[in-house]
Amino acid sequence: MSEETRKKISSYLSSHDWLNLGTVDEDGKPMVHTMAYASEGPEVYFTTRKHTHKVSHIMNNPNVAFTVDEDNVQVMEIKGVQMEGRASMITDDQEAQKAMDLMLKKYPFMSSMPPSDDYVQFKVEPVKAYFLDYTKGFGHRDEEIY
Numbered sequence: 428m429s430e431e432t433r434k435k436i437s438s439y440l441s442s443h444d445w446l447n448l449g450t451v452d453e454d455g456k457p458m459v460h461t462m463a464y465a466s467e468g469p470e471v472y473f474t475t476r477k478h479t480h481k482v483s484h485i486m487n488n489p490n491v492a493f494t495v496d497e498d499n500v501q502v503m504e505i506k507g508v509q510m511e512g513r514a515s516m517i518t519d520d521q522e523a524q525k526a527m528d529l530m531l532k533k534y535p536f537m538s539s540m541p542p543s544d545d546y547v548q549f550k551v552e553p554v555k556a557y558f559l560d561y562t563k564g565f566g567h568r569d570e571e572i573y
């Protein structure tokens with residue numbers, strides 16, 4: 428484990444807007460969801476409607492994976508984060524407020540959205556992560572266990 432790799436992962440997450448969240452349904456079929464998110468260190472937070480596939484998948488199996496990376500990059504310049512984690516619905520009011528504050532800081536337009544009871548918030552805590560950096564060689568990635 429390297430403090431340098433952890434810092435790279437946290438910095439990369441905080442400087443990007445979208446992640447591709449992988450979940451599985453009760454039959455083991457995978458699905459990927461493009462999500463806006465906010466992060467604090469290696470932990471990510473997102474908001475979604477209550478009645479979505481991702482919510483039912485996570486409630487059935489909290490093990491998730493996601494990627495955050497670049498579009499339109501040359502193969503030998505790829506950088507990104509691959510993360511395995513455990514997702515949980517946020518039920519604590521203080522943690523929910525923290526997650527909302529992080530989202531509003533990153534996406535100020537959200538403050539003008541009407542309040543709704545149709546949304547839930549999730550936190551993904553990291554289990555294992557990789558920081559990809561192909562500038563160091565094709566397929567190069569540094570592993571981090573949390």
